[in-house]
Amino acid sequence: MSDSPPIAYATGVVRPRRILVIGGGPTGLVTHRNLTQRGSFDRVELVERRDDVGGAWYLDQPIADPNDGTVIKVTNKPRWPSPAYPGLVGNVLPHFLSYSGHPSFPETKDPKQPFPSLWETHAYLRGFAKPFVENGSIRLNMEVVKVEEQDEGKGWKITMKDWNDGKEGKVVEEFWDAVVVANGWYDTPLWPDTEGVDILKEAGLAKHAKWWRGQYGFGYEGKKVLVVGNANSGNDMAAQLSTVVKSPVYQSVRRPNFPGFPALADEKIQKVAPVLRYTLSPDADSQGSDSEGRITAELTDGTKITGIDLVFFGTGYKHRADFVRILDVTNPTTEGSQNLVPITADEVQPHRVPSLHRHILYAHNPSLAFIGSTLAYTPFTIADLGSTWLTLAWLGEIPYPQTPSDRLAYERERLSSIEQLRSQFETPSTLYSYNVLAGHEQTYGIMLKEDVVQARPELKDVLPEWSDDRTKLREAMFKTKVQSLEYTKELRKRQGGVIEGA
Missing domain, CATH: 3.50.50.60 (FAD/NAD(P)-binding domain)
Structure with a gap:
């Protein structure tokens, strides 16, 4: 000192x-x-x-x-x-x-x-x-x-x-x-205060972008999923999950994409309204039933998405x-x-x-x-x-x-x-x-x-x-990023596989 x-x-x-x-x-x-x-x-x-x-x-x-x-x-x-x-x-x-x-x-x-x-x-x-x-x-x-x-x-x-x-x-x-x-x-991950989020976390059915490690090797194949958020993390998770999970990936957004968070249109991703509350099926085990997942998401526009297996949160820090x-x-x-x-x-x-x-x-x-x-x-x-x-x-x-x-x-x-x-x-x-x-x-x-x-x-x-x-x-970087995403997507198609991170 x-x-x-x-x-x-x-x-x-x-x-x-x-x-x-x-x-x-x-x-x-x-x-x-x-x-x-x-x-x-x-x-x-x-x-x-x-x-x-x-x-x-x-x-x-x-x-x-x-x-x-x-x-x-x-x-x-x-x-x-x-x-x-x-x-x-x-x-x-x-x-x-x-x-x-x-x-x-x-x-x-x-x-x-x-x-x-x-x-x-x-x-x-x-x-x-x-x-x-x-x-x-x-x-x-x-x-x-x-x-x-x-x-x-x-x-x-x-x-x-x-x-x-x-x-x-x-x-x-x-x-x-x-x-x-x-x-x-x-x-410190930021979780929304939406009703039912804590229940999803306790059940191990809510996953924050902080722990995202890609779409392969974690049992996501064939799952029905919802992604919350359309900034960089939410867009990345939705795009990558769309290659392995049950179609479509539901992506909950409050407003259209901000230019600073570029994302390509994808028929495998369906944009939906913000979530009002989450509930779990009482008769399903912690991993969900064989036929469908146990999460129901009720949206602010009155619609419901049922049978969700996992919810991914790209909601910041x-x-x-x-x-x-x-x-x-x-x-x-x-x-x-x-x-x-x-x-x-x-x-x-x-x-x-x-x-x-x-x-x-x-x-x-x-x-x-x-x-x-x-x-x-x-x-x-x-x-x-x-x-x-x-x-x-x-x-x-x-x-x-x-x-x-x-x-x-x-x-x-x-x-x-x-x-x-x-x-x-x-x-x-x-x-x-x-x-x-x-x-x-x-x-x-x-x-x-x-x-x-x-x-x-x-x-x-x-x-x-x-x-x-x-x-x-x-x-101008935002437009350049969209062009690079389109190029990578096309390259992936030509190669007949997935380029990680694309």
Whole structure:
């Protein structure tokens, strides 16, 4: 721990010297690089609980090199599985996945399928992280259990389990001046509050996209299924299931496909209304009867779908960071004891990591930061830009509001604008939420980059340019994705089989 506090409460200015980054996915890796190479801190380290970097792009099973089929990574069954699945192909083009100041993300070998695969994306991230793993500033198999704010600006106490030593995990405690939480979005599945969902879960008949591993080898053949949701996960599951299950696949949707979540029309997939409630047949066993499944889905339009075997939910995730415990600003520390509370909680509505200035700095103690607290069309480049901004803010090169109230102004304005936007719709899209940048992404990027360039003009041409032209190029990806899906579908037909991930 540093000899002096990293925060001066009189001015609210943070000057940390020792910084810990939590999470070795795309956001954590670029944050670690930017703090290390664009900063001048005494010590920067990253800890990752799994045995490899990559976050969601690191699959929890052996990965074969697509060039020769050799297995390049063999691990024991992990404790924290990725939501990825074999054959996953992304929806973001290489141009928008390339980190600044690093070799560009390589183009795919097939120009008609320009979106990188799971393997290609993971390979890029591993290559990016390699020098930091080798020099020891990235530590693997380190599970963060608690992050506890210390009083009087004395930094953060970190409790971890070191899984490099023994099967039980060795408990380790460390103190750091500042912490960046980059733990991603895929730990906590979001289930709808539809009546009967809990009954399906208890019966083992509800499956969330977090645990989707493809359509083969899990007994889905010939089943009657319902998929809930028509964003990326829901569309992928419906398309892949349609090749093996009883036709049609029912796909429950609230509104037509948003352009950002491309999907092909398929006669084997029948779009239906939202589900009002689920019920189970009382006379069927947990696996369903031989003749038909035991689930009935009653829809909001009054129709019923009976005999369903399984329901798949592509309903998203909640960003949680309950392991981060902060001093309760509503009930301050008394009599020398700390009153610590989780920073995220179900009571916080709308759901978010609360009290963040520009989605990054914790307003009540700016020695805590979050990178990746938002959902963006181009998360790699947003994380690159945001963590560069954070680096310069902690160096004192970028000013930010000096009081908690002033730092909270950004959140107040953002919440107000989202509330106004949602009020215009009877059933507003979940894309109109505090955590989703959506149409605000360009404005957000311009705002952060202006600060960065004012402090470091030399970074102007290093970081991506956020502009109308860039936004048009990004939006054109949606049409390109549809074309690539059509190409892959036709290729599958010509080959007389299934191309995984298509």
